[in-house]
Amino acid sequence: MISNRLKSLVKYINKTDKIIDIGCDHALLDIYLIKNKYINNIIVSDISSNALKQGIKNIKKYNLDNYIETRLGNGLNVLNNNDYIDTIIISGMGTYTILDILNNKYLENINKLIIQSNKDYDILREEVCNLGFNIDKEEVILDKDKIYINIVFIKGKSKLSKEEIIYGTKDMINKEIYYKYLLDKYNKIYLLSKDIKLKEKIDYIEKMLSN
Ligand SMILES: C[S@@+](CC[C@H](N)C(=O)[O-])C[C@H]1O[C@@H](n2cnc3c(N)ncnc32)[C@H](O)[C@@H]1O
Numbered sequence: 250m251i252s253n254r255l256k257s258l259v260k261y262i263n264k265t266d267k268i269i270d271i272g273c274d275h276a277l278l279d280i281y282l283i284k285n286k287y288i289n290n291i292i293v294s295d296i297s298s299n300a301l302k303q304g305i306k307n308i309k310k311y312n313l314d315n316y317i318e319t320r321l322g323n324g325l326n327v328l329n330n331n332d333y334i335d336t337i338i339i340s341g342m343g344t345y346t347i348l349d350i351l352n353n354k355y356l357e358n359i360n361k362l363i364i365q366s367n368k369d370y371d372i373l374r375e376e377v378c379n380l381g382f383n384i385d386k387e388e389v390i391l392d393k394d395k396i397y398i399n400i401v402f403i404k405g406k407s408k409l410s411k412e413e414i415i416y417g418t419k420d421m422i423n424k425e426i427y428y429k430y431l432l433d434k435y436n437k438i439y440l441l442s443k444d445i446k447l448k449e450k451i452d453y454i455e456k457m458l459s460n
Pocket residue numbers: 255271272273274275294295296297300322323324339340341342346350
């Protein structure tokens with residue numbers, strides 16, 4: 250069984266996508282994708298040999314070695330010019346680790362990024378847009394009291410406004426959950442800092458929540 254957090258990523262995947270799942274760990278998402286025939290094959294990788302061992306064990310358990318190729322290594326460095334990959338999945342990681350992974354020349358070949366970060370979403374939106382991507386879909390996920398945002402980036406010029414970089418795109422699903430999370434975070438900092446700029450942000454979010 251996979252978590253709702255992982256399952257929430259499935260709808261962004263098309264059968265024709267040529268995918269690498271970076272930081273696959275247990276490889277549960279990848280096993281689910283293949284078993285349920287969402288895709289025919291996938292490359293999965295992890296920087297940790299122990300994590301990848303667990304993934305390989307699970308893949309073997311389901312007899313899926315012919316469909317899931319495992320690679321040990323750091324981010325996109327596990328790919329070479331003979332690989333034809335156009336889609337990257339990175340889930341369950343922080344924004345700075347995700348950005349480190351994306352900062353790689355192989356990104357030129359990539360058309361779609363399916364990213365699930367657990368913090369610093371504004372930095373993620375801004376930096377990935379600076380890498381030549383635009384946001385196609387966004388959804389806030391609450392899993393075991395922890396917030397994640399799924400963001401699907403597609404190659405192209407970003408059309409995001411400054412507000413969308415900070416607060417998410419207009420069409421973001423479950424945006425109220427994210428606004429309440431931001432409000433709580435900003436209020437805590439404001440209590441100590443009395444920063445006037447933060448107060449403006451708090452007022453802005455309260456207005457959005459009341460609309
Ligand atoms: C918290 S787990 C998330 C696993 C899975 N993607 C999920 O969403 O449940 C993060 C995994 O990413 C791996 N990881 C961290 N940095 C990495 C990198 N630069 N390249 C490849 N894997 C990495 C870790 O070893 C770990 O197994």
